Amino acid sequence: MTAVVGNLLHAPDRHFRLAWRMPARTNLRLLAGGVVGAMAWGAAMGSHVGRMHLLITTVKMPLFFLFTLALCFPLMHITLLVCGVRAKATQTLTVALSGLSVLALCLGACAPVVALFCASAPIPSMASYLNLYVLCLLCGVVAGVAGLRVLARGMRSLCTGRVRVPLLAWALIYQFTGAQVAWVLRPWIGSSYGVDGYSLSHGLSGNFYLGVGKVLLRWLTELGVIS
């Protein structure tokens, strides 16, 4: 696993050249690396509330990445084919897992820092919750950019043309679905006012995009922009 992860981080082109020779084994190792990174990130987020919430978030984070990939994979593969990248399903999976593994490893690398801030932030405090939220968001953006770069390298290793369209389409599809999966698996950092485990009925209530809409509407109403 360390060899695959090392190649992936140091020399993505070499990683993909090797991956096309033995895709199944590479996929398994990428999966293992990604799960470790995601679990570390989940544990860091859960350390704000601690105890049971830490364990639940540690399990939920890899599930979040993998479930989102499972939902998006058919459309991602079709998008790649339609955009002229003649990839096999295993190759698409390798590219997707490589991008996700880098994303998860970057998040895992940030996990100790986030864990420190999460564990030492006062609780309950809405201000500290929002600060942690922004910190996690920044880490997510940095890791996301790193993951996208590897995705682009992977796509380029499969074709000679430009890969901007399939790359953007992949990011859009994964983000659109991932937001709802994250909504269903919430809470992540954990409410400052106490979290008691995870409830599926709570997760299945509402919708991410409607939730964002409601918050925006409330802000606009409070600001007096709309009545």
Next chain:
Amino acid sequence: MSTQLDPVPQPAEGTPYGQTVEPERWVPRPWFKRWEDDEFTPRGPLNVGAGLLRAQGAVARDLFSDRNLNTYIAGCGLIMVFASLLYGAILGSVGGAGQVAYAAIKFPVVIVGACGICLPSFYVFQALTGARLSLKQAVASVLMLGAAAGLILLGCAPIAWFFSVSTTEDAGAFLGLMHAVIIALSTTFGFHFITRTHRYVAWKHGERLFDGRVLALWFVLLVLVAAQMASYLGPLDTDRGMLETRRGFFLSALFEV
């Protein structure tokens, strides 16, 4: 009288098989090269989907030269029915188990019915405007459009299903919008495939398999017919029974929503 012959015009560079084409109108595009390299032989109806996604150039050449069309017709028909059945079930999953069955039956009827209703007009008007298209090629073209759209629907099906089961509160408008976007995207892809086939054949053979303007107008007609059938049969209307239909223009139903 001069005995010297006029110089023979040379075919444009890169033209396949030295055939004469209109170089100004059909400038080779990057994807033409990709389509030229595509190779595909349908082993059976279940294999046709792979060709539509991986080797569109080969499918376009088969369509033009009337090769393996029976297999393509069977395969595309199967994909279209299966994809619309599955997506119909997802559309109906918001309204409970009964609605899943109703929508799973009604949605394929809407899709296949709209294609069937529009097929004669497609063939007749294409023939009238000088396109060299047999009836079998017309059937295959319409089914390929439906199958290409169906493949995108199949790709979106897991995402649509997840949003349907994980959204509960006052989300009818959101889900409706999401399904509308997915159906519009898939239909656009189907039309895009047929349009590219038309351009590729015109570039490669210097002949028109379709007439472009008739194709665009026919596509508008197909969308209108599908919308009217959807309004009449109501695969999304949870209040309606299996055989219950509703008269009225689809736009007025849309404004009611």
